[in-house]
Each structure stands twice: as C-alpha cells, then as structure tokens.
Amino acid sequence: MLFAAAATVAAANGGGASAGSGALAPTEPRTPGLRSPDAGFARDMAVHHQQAVEMSFIVRDRTQDEAVRTLAYDIANTQANQRGMLLGWLDLWGLPKVVADEPPMAWMRAASGGGDGPAGHDGHGGHGGRAADPASGALMPGMATKEELERLGTASGRDAEVLFLQLMTDHHKGGVAMAEGCAQQCGTPVEKALAQGMVDAQRSELTLMADMLKQRGAAPRG
Template sequence: MLAAGTVVSAALLLVLGVLLGTHWGSAAGTPAADSVEVGFAHDMQAHHRQAVEMSTLVRDRTDDPDVRQLALDIALTQQQQAGQMFAWLETWGVGQGRTEPVMAWMDEVPGGHAGHGMDLPEGGLGSVAEMPGMATAEQMARLEAADGVEAERIYLQLMATHHVAGVEMAEAGAEGSELPVVQRLATAMATGQQSELLVLDDLLAERGGPLDDL
C-alpha cells in the first residue's frame, strides 16, 4: 500500500486541483453539455483514474526506486489534474454524469479522430474501457498478480501505451477547446506525458524491453 504520507499528499493534490479548477473554471465561461470541453473533462478524468490505479499498484509490487518515483510522480500529477477537471464540471453545472457517448467530443475537433492518430468510430464509444490506451481488465489483473521486475515491465509497458493515447487526447483537447483554461491544462498534460514517455521507454529498455504476450 502507499505510505500514509503519500496518501495524504495525493488527497491534498486532489483538493488543490478542485480548488484551482473551481477558480479558473468559473472565470472561463460555461460550455454546453455536448461541448469539447465537457467531453474532454469527462474522458480525461477516466483516463487519469486508471493511470493513478496502475501507479499505485506497481508501487506496492516493487522496491525499485526509479520505478517507484516515476509512478509516484504520475499518480500525484494526474490526481491533481483530475481534481481540476472535476471542479470544472461542477462549476459549469454539468456534474459528473455523462449525457454524451465516450469520446464523442472528438467529432468536433479539427481533423477529428484520424487527425490525432486515433481510429475511432464517429459518434463515440460504448464505454470508458474502450478508450484509446486503456489497459484491459486482464492486463490490470496481470499487473496486480505480478511483483518485482515482472510488475515493473508490465507497468512501464502499459503506462507507455496509456501515455501515447493520453498525449493524443490532450492535444485534441487543446486544439478543439475554445476556453483558455482547458487549452492550458491540456497542453501541460501533453507536454508532461511526452517527457514521461521518454523515461518509461528508457526504464523498460533497461529491463529487457516490451513483453511479447502483454
């Protein structure tokens, strides 16, 4: 399990994210329920939740300081960002319930799904589990059952795939949104995850590279 101090830090960052999101979201205007902004916030929150879950799992399954530090950085960053997006949705009066299909907002982004490297059906997806980059239930179970170097390799490989899709989604959100607050956070997400991808790839290569059966 995460140490008590880490849990407190994650909780504080979530609260900070909510406060920041409430402040900036209220100043930015109120997008419609079917807007790029609302769809992006819903979907990226869900995407971030799995990244936090994977990062928490691997920290319980390895003593490697480099992997543990990277996982902590990813978990805390994405927890804070998720808090901001949660607050946007509340401030905009939309709440956490969806009215549009998953990823349907991408239809409104210039270039659509294809223009951002995603092969998705027009009109969105049927569930969050189908989102690009999401680890399957079987892959998550495999990570949960592993330990040591095996857990590290599974985590690094799954998170790299997760980040590639996260960057594409963030870039689409930045391009498709008309609100500066969303553009700024989405751009920061893309930049941060691109940097983390370099570290993920390096750490995975040091451990023998991708697993063929994952």
C-alpha cells in the same frame, strides 16, 4: 483560483454598456455546453487519469525498484491533482460528470471531419490511439483492459515493472492524443493550457519510460 478569476471577470463586466451612444455591453465568458469539447474532455480525461492513478498504486506494491516507484508516485500525484481540477470545472460549469447517452470520446470526432460544424460545438468525430474495447474495460485510447490490470496486480519484481511501463506507455500515448484534441478544440483558456501541459509532461515521461524499459531488456508494445 477559478472562482477568483470568475469574480474578477464579473466585476469587470458589472458596469454594463458605456453611456456613450452605440457602445456594446461587454459579453461574459460563455459557459461550456453539455457536449462541448471542454466538458467532454473534462469527463473523459478524469476517467482516463483515474486508471493511471490505479495502475501506479498497484505497481507501488508489486516492486521495490525505487525508479519505478518514484515514477509511479509522480504519475499518481500529478494525475490525481489534474483529475480534481477537471471535475472541479464541471462543478463550476454546472455540468454532470457522467452523461449516460454520450459515447466516450464523442467530443473528439469533429477533429476528423465527422461533424458538420467546427470543432468546439456539438459535432462528433474520431480519435487516435489504440482502439478502445468497452467489453474489456478499455473505454478510451490507451486504457488497460480488466485482464491487463489483473495481470499487473499479480506480477512482481521485474515482470511488474516491465508490464507497468508498457501499460503506462500505451496509456500516455492515448492521453497525449486526447490532450492534443482539447488543446486544439477546447474554448476555455485555462483548460487548453492544462491540456497542453499534459501533452508536454507525458511526452517527456514517454521518453523516460522507453529508457527504463530498455534498461530492463524490454520495449514498448508497439
């Protein structure tokens, strides 16, 4: 679909300027830059989604509860597909999937006034959500630590269900903050639309997970 859209735009622009005097040549859609919010979000959210998929597969094998297994399947399927789209856009833009000297979430810092330029350029800014701790493996808001993933992998039954729902609640809250940042700052319409779709879907799942935790006599971690 992306390639078809690009071909359509290219065809529309192929005629160049009109023969009339003073006519301006149409401009082609600008490819996002290496450190643009569009590229930064694609790279970071691909990593963020990968952990959600991992946690979903873990809990699938740690409980027989159909409600939790269905939720885990839905999250894994949705976020794996979205991750593929994000990585596909980076390929389409000719941009790397990893930038060695780029701290996670650098693209969002302009949102808090940390950069001199407007959001969508190379400014840097902050992000909301639970503080990230690179040493623990939690690179971005809401991501589980290595220790938490290990605990999930050894839990079973209700304990696994509650821990998964709590970890995924944190994960979704962080993901919503990131997606809201792209919806506000990204310049690529299709990516902005995907980000807003993530916000809407994950907010709905947050409500569902709060109810599921309550049914198990538990609550989100805070």
